Every structure is written in structure tokens, then in C-alpha cells.
Amino acid sequence: MDTEIKILGPMAVRRAGADYHLQSAQARVALARLVLAGPEGVTREELADVIWPGDLPPTWASALRTLVSRLRAFIGPLQDESSNPLVRRSGRYVLTLDEGVLVDVEEATRSVAEAREALGSGDVTTAARLASQAADRLRSPFLSEHEGDWVAGWRERLTEHLVAALEIAGRAAMEAGDHGRAALLAEEATDRAPDRESAYRCLMAVRAAMGNRGEALRAYQRLRWYLAEELGADPSPETEAAYLALLGPSSSPSAAPSGGGVAGHRPVPFVGRGREVATLTEAWHRAVRGRRQFVLVTGESGIGKTRLLREAGATMAAGGGLLLVGRCDVDATVPYQPLVEALDSYVAASPDRPLDAVPPSARGPLRLLLPSLGGPCPPGELPEQPVLFAALMQLLLVAASERPCAILIDDAHWATPQTVSLLRHLLRTTDDARLCVVAAARNDLPESVQRRRCSGLDEAMLPFEHVGDATEVSLGGLDLASTRALVHELWTDGGTDATDSDPVRRAYSRSGGNPFLLLEMLRHRTGLSVVPPAVARLVAAKQAAIGEDAVRLLRVAAVTGPSVAFDVVAGAAGLDVLAALDALEALLKIGILAEVTAAGSRDPDRSAVYRFRHDVVRQAIEEQVSQARRRHVDSRQRALAGHRQGSGHQLSRAGIEHP
Missing domain, CATH: 1.10.10.10 (Winged helix-like DNA-binding domain superfamily/Winged helix DNA-binding domain)
Known part of the structure; x- marks a missing residue:
């Protein structure tokens, strides 16, 4: 007959549909200690330290023998076997349970492990079911009436398992398209573990999948502030990479259909950009040495500009750089959008009150402009452009004085004339700052749009190119060798035409080496001809x-x-x-x-x-x-x-x- 020992929540032993309870709090914690010790058992001193945390009573030895006898009497009738379930072996108390006895803590932790494995194999339904079941159990308190080092240690361990279950259930819900539930689970994970970076990365991914990039950025800012304030640390490179991924649309093949083509959940390798990476790295090193740099990355849509920015940013962050990220939208409503976004994330995530370091004259304009300080106010109520420019530059110089700073601006082809003017002012007034500005822009827009949108960026570069402070990186298609390396990593060879002797060469020929076109063709179930x-x-x-x-x-x-x-x-x-x-x-x-x-x-x-x-x-x-x-x-x-x-x-x- 099945028996379950429920340690989480009100402690009980359930058998044949009936619950049996221990009346003594000391007996409950002793039973939990014995159950979770497993076949290794515990010494009488270890058991006594859990029952009486702190100083042991003078008569603890006789009181322990009485308590053990009471536990034997409680457990014995609940087992199918008539043998004594609680014995002394080699100086240790060992609780031997029947094979069919379930322990809720063990079942919950096992479900978390199985859910993680199911998610990794693409079985979203099973992952969601197991993780949700585990989370429901693990939310219940563990021995709420008891304290002590052993109890505290187990609470911490079970919280880890709960947060892991919430993350898995959240990612499974996101992949199933249930973004609302995914967001709730990810928020709960960050509330329960405010220093757990993987929980924040899950929340950032959910918010981005919902199309709410601002909320995703705020999740990152909350984490960065907490780590700096409580631990004096920066986010890990993996979290910085997730932050960089918010720059633009993802090129991850995680949405690839199963059964051929690009394998689901495989990250897209970064290939074929050695020369471009070297140029950006050189510019960054010059900036670190105290000479402001500007790099304009250009190329057609889908050519990999955003990915290059992400990879460069990850390298800069890994080397101790401060990343400030912004983007231009075609219908931007925030004045000076990319610079305001970049500096606002710095202010929101900084525990050191950066406004205290800027001159008093700059604080008022910054409060009117930066969302984290209450802005932006309507454009008509903003101070004049020179005042705003000076305030933003003061804040940027404060950021760059802490450590070398990189500003990454994606979709710069949509920059407004006011934003371009601010960028030109930035370049003119920060020549000795440890600052590297990298902007990515399309060069395949119609002539009228290109002339209106991008001529300002080209003009902004002119005064600095001849002295080596500005560089244009023009991205072309991947070569055949890089295409072959990419396909080798991603393609499971589904949907190939049997008569095609070299499908990689054909994919390269049809895509012209454009990574977006290439990946989309590899994803498609029906092969390269569609x-x-x-x-x-x-x-x-x-x-x-x-x-x-x-x-x-x-x-x-x-x-x-x-x-x-x-x-x-x-x-x-x-x-x-x-x-x-x-x-x-x-x-x-x-x-x-x-x-x-x-x-x-x-x-x-x-x-x-x-x-x-x-x-x-x-x-x-x-x-x-x-x-x-x-x-x-x-x-x-x-x-x-x-x-x-x-x-x-x-x-x-x-x-x-x-x-």
C-alpha cells in the first residue's frame, strides 16, 4: 500500500488516503532529519543538534532515546514490513523505509531534474508539467516552526530547486506561446532569488518575446543594481550577452521546426567576421588608452550588423568595459532616443547615484529627459538643445571616468537629425575620453530615405576619419568556407534534394552569403528550393x-x-x-x-x-x-x-x- 511522507507544508505521513501527524515539533524535525539522511543515517549528536539547536539540555541523551522510541512507534504501523524501521547501525540512527514509500522533497527535486532534461530535448509539454508540479510542492514551507543551521541549509537548497522549477516552467510556457504565464513565473523566480542571474535572463527573454523591450531592459537594470549594491559585483558575461541580445531581432534558430533543417535550441555560431572583429577590437583598445573612437558598421538587411555589435559588446564587457546600449526606431517618440536609452540604463542600474557626480546645472535637464528620473517630459517643455547636450555629455563623462565605456547603437539609419546632431556633439567634446561609439546602419534603403537618414552619419565621421578616430566597417556576405562552417554546426540535413551533390554550395549561391537568408533557408522544412x-x-x-x-x-x-x-x-x-x-x-x-x-x-x-x-x-x-x-x-x-x-x-x- 503506497505511503507518502510529506515534509513540505504541514508535516504528515499519508497512507491509504489518511493523514497521520506527529504532535511534537521536536519529533517532526527529527523525522525529517532521518528521512533526508537516507541510508547513511545520522549520529545521535547530529540528531540532537537538529532537535535542540544551540545549547543541548543536560538530559538530552535520555530525551533523545525517548523521542526515538516514539518515532519507532509512529512509523512502524505505517510500513508493510513488520521489522523495526529505525535502528542503530555503526553508531548511527538509520531509518529504513519500504521501497514504495515516497518522500515529497525527493519527488520534487527529481521532477525538477526530469523537467530540465525534457526542456533540453525539446519536450515542452512534459517540461511544463513536471516543473509546475515541482514548483507547487516546493512553494510550501519547510519546517516553518523550527530553526537551526540544518533547517536553514535545507531551506536554501529547496529555494534553489524552486527557482529552477520556475525558470524551467517559464521557458516552457514561453516556447509554448503562453507569454503571460511565462512572465508571472519568471517574475516569481526573480522575487525569490534576487541575485540569481539565470532567473533574470529568463525574465528578460520573456519580456522580449512579448515585444516589451523596455521591461526587459528594466529587468536587467534591477539585476545590475542589486549585484552592485549587495554584492559589489557586475553581471556575468552570459547576462551581458543577453542584455546585448535586446539590441535587435534575434537570429537564433530556436524557432526552427523539428524534423530537419536547423536543429532547435542550437545557438547560431559566429563565423567569418575575423577582419571586422579585429577592426572593432583595435578601436576599443585605442578607446581604453584614452582616445575616443567612432565605428560605423554598414551593410544590407540581414547581413549580421546586430550580431557583430553583440559579439563586440560581449568582448568589451568581458574586458571590464561598461556597456551602454541604445537603438533608433523608425517612429521614435523619445527625444535623442539611442543616447537617452543608453544613459538611462546606466542611471537606473547604478547604485552610486551618478547624478551626484554631475554639475548641479545638468541635473534638472537630465531629470526632464531620462525615464528613470521621471522623464521624458513633452518635447516643448525640454530645455534648449545646447543645455540638453551639455547635460548628457556631463553624465556620459562620469560614466566613462569609472571605466572604459562602449555605446552601441543599433538601427542608426533611423536616427533623427536631432540625434545625429547630438552624436556629432558627443564626438567633438569627448576626444580624450575612454569612449568607443559603435553604430550600425543599413546601406540598402531607398535613395530618398538613405539621403535623408544616413547622410548625417557620414558627415559626422568626416572630421575624425583622417586622424584615425573613426572607421567604417562594411559587412558583405559570408564566404563559402564560413557558410560551410555555419551549416555544419546547424543543419541536420533534413529537406535536402537527393540530386544535389553539394547543398552547402547551393545554399551559399542562393543566399549570396547573407546570414539571414541562409538561416531562413536552412530552417525551412521543404529544403533549399522553396x-x-x-x-x-x-x-x-x-x-x-x-x-x-x-x-x-x-x-x-x-x-x-x-x-x-x-x-x-x-x-x-x-x-x-x-x-x-x-x-x-x-x-x-x-x-x-x-x-x-x-x-x-x-x-x-x-x-x-x-x-x-x-x-x-x-x-x-x-x-x-x-x-x-x-x-x-x-x-x-x-x-x-x-x-x-x-x-x-x-x-x-x-x-x-x-x-
Whole structure:
């Protein structure tokens, strides 16, 4: 008949649906000590120290014998075996329980271990069930009426198990899409263990998954403040990496479907950026030596700008640097958004009241601007720009005086003119500060947006480039070797075409080495020949940002082939030369097409050939073209080809001359 010993909560022994209780608090703690000691048992002195913490009573030995006799009488009838369950062996008391006896503490800790294993293997349902059951048990108090070192030690150990159960249940709920429950569990974990960094990382991940980046940042700030105030320590590199991950959209493949493609829960390795990392590292070392640096990281969408910032930031933090992180949003509502975000996180997470270190004249403007101090107030109520700039610079110099400081700004292509002005002021006024500013910006925006948004960043660099204080890092696609290393780490070889002798080379060719496109293709269940939904959405967004003529030219080019000649697609699109040239330049600017040499042609007047930089992008556009439009394009191209033949010229579909 099953028996359960319940130590958590009101202590009892349950057998056949009935609960049996010990009336004495001393007997309860003695039974708990014996049960949790297991087959090793305890000496009589160890048992006495638990029953009478502090000084032992003069008659403790005889009182202990009486208590042990009482326990034997209590436990004996609850066992199936008639033998004495509590014996003295080699000078130790040993409680021998039947095989079928369950102990709630042992069951709860075992469930936590099994839940962690289930989560690691991707069994979210089992992980959630086991972790929730364990948490429900572990929330109950442990011997609440008793004190002493042994009891305190077990309470601490059980709190560790409870927090672990809450984290596992929270992550399982997040992966199942139940973000509300995940947030509650993660918040409870941080409340119960305010110094446990893994609990805060869980909370940060949940808040980020809910789309509430501000709350995720505040969770990090709470942790950083607590560690500094209570322990005099900084967050671990793993927590700093999680903080950096809030910079932008994650490229983690954790959402990959099971059954082929990228293996779920595997982190994406960082490959193929040795030269760029070396440039950033060199800039950081110059900043550490007391010479302010500015690095502008540029590249097309999905090329890995955010990931480079994260990796560089993790390295800077591991070397003792202070990281301040901000981002520009396309519709920012906070004035000077990235610098305000970066400095606000510093103020919110600092236990040393950093405003005390700035001049009194700067404190008022900072309180009006920084959210952690009550701001931001409406723009019309803010002080004039020079006053704000001076206040922010004073605070930044205080931060950089503590230790070398890195400001990481993502999506800088959306920076407002006011933000760019502040950045230029920062660079002009901090030349001797231990400061490194790294900004990442897209270079594939439409010309009108690019000119409006990014020209200020380029101008901000000019005065500092020639003296070695500013550098541009231009990211291109990964090379084939790096692509192969990435695929080797991530791909379980599901969804491969059996006729494809080198799927990695094909993936590289179709993606052009763009990490986002490459990872999305690897994630997709049906293999490399299908356009992933995320890629289709990206291509649709790019088309929406360009003019009607450019879209028309693009669709003709997509159904024509990977490489096209200008006159072929312009004629088939029905555009005059100037309109077609404007459309072509727009497509070159946003990085969909690239100009290549007309292979085999020695005619200086022969127009260049234009190719799609990413074949998967060409396919995404081609799939949007209706059959009616395809027939029209084909008809126009045949008519144009006939005209050229009559003129003595013959062009292939790629625009290459043939004799």
C-alpha cells in the first residue's frame, strides 16, 4: 500500500488516503532529519543538534532515546514490513523505509531534474508539467516552526530547486506561446532569488518575446543594481550577452521546426567576421588608452550588423568595459532616443547615484529627459538643445571616468537629425575620453530615405576619419568556407534534394552569403528550393519602399533570369530610357541587383549585365508575378529579340553577345 511522507507544508505521513501527524515539533524535525539522511543515517549528536539547536539540555541523551522510541512507534504501523524501521547501525540512527514509500522533497527535486532534461530535448509539454508540479510542492514551507543551521541549509537548497522549477516552467510556457504565464513565473523566480542571474535572463527573454523591450531592459537594470549594491559585483558575461541580445531581432534558430533543417535550441555560431572583429577590437583598445573612437558598421538587411555589435559588446564587457546600449526606431517618440536609452540604463542600474557626480546645472535637464528620473517630459517643455547636450555629455563623462565605456547603437539609419546632431556633439567634446561609439546602419534603403537618414552619419565621421578616430566597417556576405562552417554546426540535413551533390554550395549561391537568408533557408522544412515565408516578407517590404517603375522593372528581371541586360528588361517593362535608368538605380541602391561586366564583350558601348545578388530573392519576386504578366513579358522579349536580329545583333537572355 503506497505511503507518502510529506515534509513540505504541514508535516504528515499519508497512507491509504489518511493523514497521520506527529504532535511534537521536536519529533517532526527529527523525522525529517532521518528521512533526508537516507541510508547513511545520522549520529545521535547530529540528531540532537537538529532537535535542540544551540545549547543541548543536560538530559538530552535520555530525551533523545525517548523521542526515538516514539518515532519507532509512529512509523512502524505505517510500513508493510513488520521489522523495526529505525535502528542503530555503526553508531548511527538509520531509518529504513519500504521501497514504495515516497518522500515529497525527493519527488520534487527529481521532477525538477526530469523537467530540465525534457526542456533540453525539446519536450515542452512534459517540461511544463513536471516543473509546475515541482514548483507547487516546493512553494510550501519547510519546517516553518523550527530553526537551526540544518533547517536553514535545507531551506536554501529547496529555494534553489524552486527557482529552477520556475525558470524551467517559464521557458516552457514561453516556447509554448503562453507569454503571460511565462512572465508571472519568471517574475516569481526573480522575487525569490534576487541575485540569481539565470532567473533574470529568463525574465528578460520573456519580456522580449512579448515585444516589451523596455521591461526587459528594466529587468536587467534591477539585476545590475542589486549585484552592485549587495554584492559589489557586475553581471556575468552570459547576462551581458543577453542584455546585448535586446539590441535587435534575434537570429537564433530556436524557432526552427523539428524534423530537419536547423536543429532547435542550437545557438547560431559566429563565423567569418575575423577582419571586422579585429577592426572593432583595435578601436576599443585605442578607446581604453584614452582616445575616443567612432565605428560605423554598414551593410544590407540581414547581413549580421546586430550580431557583430553583440559579439563586440560581449568582448568589451568581458574586458571590464561598461556597456551602454541604445537603438533608433523608425517612429521614435523619445527625444535623442539611442543616447537617452543608453544613459538611462546606466542611471537606473547604478547604485552610486551618478547624478551626484554631475554639475548641479545638468541635473534638472537630465531629470526632464531620462525615464528613470521621471522623464521624458513633452518635447516643448525640454530645455534648449545646447543645455540638453551639455547635460548628457556631463553624465556620459562620469560614466566613462569609472571605466572604459562602449555605446552601441543599433538601427542608426533611423536616427533623427536631432540625434545625429547630438552624436556629432558627443564626438567633438569627448576626444580624450575612454569612449568607443559603435553604430550600425543599413546601406540598402531607398535613395530618398538613405539621403535623408544616413547622410548625417557620414558627415559626422568626416572630421575624425583622417586622424584615425573613426572607421567604417562594411559587412558583405559570408564566404563559402564560413557558410560551410555555419551549416555544419546547424543543419541536420533534413529537406535536402537527393540530386544535389553539394547543398552547402547551393545554399551559399542562393543566399549570396547573407546570414539571414541562409538561416531562413536552412530552417525551412521543404529544403533549399522553396522561398521561406520570412524571406518573402522581407522582399515584399523592399518592394513597397520603391517606386512603381522600379517594381515593374524588377518583376520583368525576375522572370527573365538571374542575369539580365538593361535594354532587354527596360523594353519588356515598357519604360522609356530615363525612367528605366531611374528604376535600375533604385534597385541597385537597395541591393537587389548588382552590376557585373558583360562577359565576353569587347564592345565599350555594350551595356553591362545586371544580376540578382540573391537568387532566393529573385525567386520570391518571380513567384509574385501572374501568368498573364509572364506571357506579356515573354511576348515583348520575343518581339524585341526579332527587332535586334533584324538589326544584326543577337542577345542572350543574359545580355551577352553572340556571333
